[in-house]
Amino acid sequence: MTGRELDAPGPVSGLDRLALGGAALGNLFRGASDEVARATVDAAWGLGVRRFDTAPHYGLGLSERRLGAALRDRPRAAYTLSTKVGRLLLPDPRPGDDLADGFAVPATHRRVWDFSADGVRRSLEESLERLGLDRxxxxxxxxxxxxxxxxxxxxxxxxxxxRAEGTVARIGAGMNQSAMLARFVRDTDVDEVLCAGRYTLLDQSAAADLLPAAHARGTSVVLGGVFNSGLLADPGPDATYDYAQAPPELLARARKLSELAGRYGLTLRAAALAFPRAHPAVTTVLVGARTPEEVRDAVAQASSRVPDDYWKEARAEGLLPEGVPVPTGEPS
Known part of the structure; x- marks a missing residue:
């Protein structure tokens, strides 16, 4: 890749709200080579994605190391990057792998929960070292x-x-539930929150607490897990929902949503990516990818226009509740 290619193209229309999540870069569930991980980030960059998210938890630091290596030569002002604190990685080499925690990496460290002030600073310092970046x-x-x-x-x-020192620009919390995130929005001065899996085509529970609170306060909401760990990407017989076997009733509902999408020449993935962006509190949708092909598919689906009639039929068939906002017009 040439230096010119590193700077181009810029974000394309409709994709400024799409971000690349880094869990798969940390070998979530199965391994991938450094070369494939780098090619995945390169593909996202080449397609205009300029927001990236990672965490020490993802592959015992592997995701941070890989993402940092892929971004290090990019213009720093051209992208935004988030990471997380709360788990310290302590050297503790053990036989075997880390699959008990979901990652196909050697068990070289153990995670220790630490939300103390010292733990937060130490975690961030260690993340910056793994990333090889200054901020x-x-x-x-x-x-x-x-x-x-x-x-x-x-x-x-x-x-x-x-934040007051200028070490980071924005602060928040990231969780798989909405209730505590709503508390962060109401009771603190967070800039944004990351909510995984709680505002999707199958689960709109965040609409009851987090999203109205965030909209009222002007707090940004980043949504992850919009495929609910797989069911809304491919509702096959072995599909997972929140990292477990999908319940029959949810599998049936996902298949009906998929069949409806097919009648409009769409994929269920396109609808799943479009739906959450309609809520006024949602600023970004976070999508994980482990290969360049998955990145290209995510960008293609996120760029698809879902006809208004799809949402009307979904409501008419009882697949979406009344009252939740749905997209209209072009992807945004």
Whole structure:
């Protein structure tokens, strides 16, 4: 790749709200080579994606190392990058791999929960070292579900200080639930939150608490898990929903949504990517990819226009509740 290619093209229309998630770059569930990981990031860049997300948790730091290596020679002002704090990685080489925690990497470290002020600073410093970069743009408290007291009492104020110092530009929290994220929005001064899996074609639970609170406060919501870990990407018999076997009733609903999409010449993936962007609180949709082909597919689907009649029929068939906003017109 030439230096000229590193700078072009810029983000294309409709994709400025699409971000590349880094879990798969950390060998989520199965391995991939450094070369494929680099090609995946390169493909995203070449297609105009300029927002990237990672975390120490993803592959015991592998995702951060790979993403940092792929971004290091890019113009730093041309992209935004987020990582997370709350899990420290302590050297602890053991036989075997890390698949018990979901990642096909050697078990070289163990994760230790730490939402203390010192833990937050140490985690960020170690992330920057793995990334090989001098800054990230956004830092999230990562999965503080069982550590709420320490996260609110110590971790969040530490992030506020980092923001005040200018070390990071934006702070927030990232979780697989919406209730505690709504609390962060109401009770703190977070800039944005990352919510995974709770506002999708199959699960709109975040519409009851997080999204209205964020919209009222002007807090940005980044949505991950829009395929609910696979069911909304490919509703086959072995499809997973939130990383477990999909329940029969949800599988049936996903198949009906997929059949409806097919009648309009669309994929279910296109509808799943379009739906959450219609909510006024949602600023970004985060999509994971482990290969260049998956990146190209995500960009193609995110660029697809879903006809208004698709959403009307989905509601008429009871596949979407009344009241949730749906896209109209071109992808946005």
């Amino acid at each position: 990230v743009d956004t830092v999230y408290l990562h999965d503080p579900d069982d550590h709420a007291e320490q996260a609110f009492r110590e971790g969040y104020p530490a992030l506020e200080r980092l």
